[in-house]
Amino acid sequence: MQALSWSPRFAVAVNRSCRKASSFRAFSSDSSNQSRGGLPRFFSDVLPPSKGSAVRVQGDEFWHMTKVLRLNTDDRIELFNGKGGLVKGCIESIDRTGADVVALENPKLVSTNTTQWHVFAAFGTLKGGRSDWLIEKCTELGASSVTPLLTERSPSISDNRVDRLQRVILAAAKQCQRLHEMTLNPPLKVRDLLPIVSQSKLSFIAAAEATPVLNVLTLSKQEPIGSIIVGPEGDFTETEVKLILEAGATAVGLGPHRLRVETATIALLATTMLWSDTWRSTI
Known part of the structure; x- marks a missing residue:
């Protein structure tokens, strides 16, 4: 899954006069349709620092590249690092343990989206699988x-599940052409959530029989950053809801029916x- 090393080699098909120094060009999030490219895209912790340099792709990404998509030498791909970095490259060579990818351009750095929920x-x-x-x-x-929330009715989450969810995030980021990986935070208890809520300009908690969310949003000052909070199967206890509301969250309703945790989360x-x-x- 990782590109473990880079080397300042130069491919025959690449301009030999490319500079070895790292050269990232910044793009605003609004103009970054580079994130919607049509080339197969693969994750690499390390990107080639400049046009003509190379990285080695190994592990799961190498397997997907060569065994699933059956790509071969001279095929063009994209590499991204989950932090906004993106580069077009060409598969220069393949052996049993990995593929060497040469950058066809200087890497681009796409700024993070200003909307952060x-x-x-x-x-x-x-x-x-829910x-x-x-x-x-x-x-x-x-x-x-x-952030997995630990409550009275959902007191734990296994470490094995967290590891699996990290893989789900990577696969989903590749599929939807997202350049900045979503962060999966360590599990958090409700009492540790309260300071976060109190410091947030907007925090919404899904609650039965609360004011419909669209009504609440209509009356709220629009913000690009906020938190949404959803309880477990069986919902929060009354004490938990009271603590979260007292910390500054606003209760919002999601319709007349009882929703599953994942449905309520995605709807909100x-x-x-x-x-x-x-x-x-509008800005």
């Missing part, structure tokens, strides 16, 4: 981070992201 959801007890689905859709919708995230995008279009 942070998800706090109690999904530790979800089964049957937590995978939640994380995948949060990544696609553009959540800045997801999609609504707030679209609302924030409307804010961005």
